[in-house]
Amino acid sequence: MLELRGLRAKVGDFSLGPIDLSVESKYLVVMGPNGSGKTTLLKSIAGLIRSEGSVLLDGEDISKLPPERRGIAYVPQSYSLFNNMTVYANIEFGLKMRGVPRRERRRLVVDIAERLGIDDFLDKKPTELSGGQKQRVALARALVVRPRLLLLDEPMSNLDVGVREDALLILRTIQREYGTPVLHVTHDREEAYALAEQLAVMYGGRIVEVGRPEDLYSRPRHAITAQLVGFYVLRSGDKCIGVRPNGVIVGSGSLRGRVLDVIRGNDRMRAIIEVDGQRISAYIHSDIRGEITLDIIDPLILNC
Template identity: 40%
Template structure:
């Protein structure tokens, strides 16, 4: 029997993906909207019909109904039963698997304690904050000791402070989890801090896999480049990546003969640390991002629609092959 996850899944018209993971792996799945991330979660959970196979510790999940799969799921909207207390929500999984009430409630209380919400056991979901409810949802997913844990955007809708606290708590909980975790996320911070592997989906296909550092250093898609704060320009099979801090912005065409310059219009500007991050739509090319000082923003009049030239020195560019 092979431990871990080995899956090749096809959901007609929406997903065709292969992925594998070792016990204890946390695999971050990233990609743009419509890439197939949630479809992947639903297929593994048994909520979406899929062809192929999805073996966890040697057992193929696809022929099994959802309740018989060794899978725990945390959805974006948590989906707690509104008429049950937090304790009853968490005890529900063991109970439907045949565990007696006393044992199920004891396991549920321990799971809530481990997520730091044991004192909220008697509250119903409407009396919980977003962060508290998400901790209950994670406890419910883990209480049955699944071999596969699916986390679909677990920090969506939480404010920054609550999300940061829950990210730390989840990291601690996953550090002693021996199953495989699939973490769907739109946040590079999740991928870089929680995961040891990253899978990039685009248009229902896997387009890149690797460690978080490898994917961050050599992104294969513009979406991933944006997640990790890089610009990527494709020239056939060659990709050229550079940080926004390396981009200079001017109102006139650069006087030097460097080929690394683009004309375009400012699409937007937003604070980014001590800088202002500009998004510029280049003429016939990709959108690029540039970090400029607030004073330069004022002096150059870098408002939406402003025509600008961008330039990057060759020494600031990392060149690598796609695929």
């Protein structure tokens, strides 16, 4: 179990925290836009940058330990593989640094390479691999040392659309097969929903909301969360209202708006509508333009 108590860090002009977070699941996803502090959070937990506050892992305060003694594996967004070394040597590296005997290293490397489907690439260099293959090598290198916690920094961001589904399946099986708790950060809401057992939303260096993904996606409490999971947010004085495209009825109601554009999808169209200087979206059955009337069904009252 991971627990953060008053975690703070400063990198240049950016300030992280204070963050108080208790992770109750084996797969936590932290979702937030670019610049929200997700990578800084991971590096603070891993001990790669100076921070204040406490990081507890299974009840043990590891805040004062150097990175190599925390029992944490960190996979950065770029994967940071050694291009001058073979895949085998990349995976073996951490075991070698820990003094694991050669025969045992061989057994562990081959075993995890087979499990992740990269055993045919052990003699290749990372430069000869696809994005998905590099991801699996990075995961193998992290998991082979049996870390107490695995930190994943935007692990899907460098993958082509065609291999993302396979990558999702691999990530979903990691915790179940290896029993390693995972903290995964992303800006992608579909990725977050597919993987998270517990979801935390981050913005401006703070955690703004934590809960089950099903709850946060259907009934978010904060305007930031609502925007990240697909709501449009209307601000009226000190109130914020969350609106989904399927909650807007065009052609009836007391509200007036103006259609700015119509976006065509595979099976339906979506209108971008300006209401009181703010934008919302609505699904429509036929092309419409100009001034319209509309009604909002079941709007969410949000914390701004």
